[in-house]
Structures are given as C-alpha cells and as structure tokens.
Amino acid sequence: MLKILQRKRTLTEDYGAWEQYAHLAQWLIELFSRISLGKSELKDEFTDLVDYSFRSMSKEKILGQSWEAFSIWYNQLSMLTPSSKRVIKELIENGNFDEYTGTHLLLEKL
Numbered sequence: 001m002l003k004i005l006q007r008k009r010t011l012t013e014d015y016g017a018w019e020q021y022a023h024l025a026q027w028l029i030e031l032f033s034r035i036s037l038g039k040s041e042l043k044d045e046f047t048d049l050v051d052y053s054f055r056s057m058s059k060e061k062i063l064g065q066s067w068e069a070f071s072i073w074y075n076q077l078s079m080l081t082p083s084s085k086r087v088i089k090e091l092i093e094n095g096n097f098d099e100y101t102g103t104h105l106l107l108e109k110l
Helices: 002-011 018-032 043-055 067-079 082-094 103-109
Strands: none
Touching (some): 002 018, 002 043, 018 067
C-alpha cells in the first residue's frame, strides 16, 4: 500500500493533476480509518505522505494548492482511528504549517 500511495504522490507532480491531490487525501483517510497509523511499522513513511498532503492543500482557493484535499480532510477526519488521530494531531502541532493550509482547523476537530 505504501508504494501505491507514494506513486499517487508522484502523480501530483504532473501539470494539472489536481484530482491526484484529492485522491491522495481520500486514500490516506480510508487507510487510516482501517489501520492505526501510530502502530504501523512504516509510521514515518506514512506520516511523510500525510505531511505532504497537508502542505499541498489550502482552506481557500489559492493557486497551486488543493482546496479539494482540504475539504476531504476536514469533512472526513472523524473517520480516522484514535491512534491515527493522535499521530496527525502531533504532526500538526509540530509541523509549522502555513495558516492557509487550514491545518489549525483540523487540529480543532481532533
């Protein structure tokens, strides 16, 4: 699964690949609603993908950022396992994300 998600991340680098950012966010949520991110042997690799998704999104329509990915994270965050929520909360608290990403709004929901 990690290889597939890493490939999806690579697809986001293509010009005009906005749907790929949304797909990545959706796939990460679906995965971490079934498995606990905090208990995964590949926690760091998966956390890097979440970090990338967060840094690529925007709560508002900003050129070069995916507002659809933000909407997916915001509306489906509650689906994550408790362990995954803890890891993501820690990531947001320590991540120095730009305000436009909207991660502070996600933090309020965790």
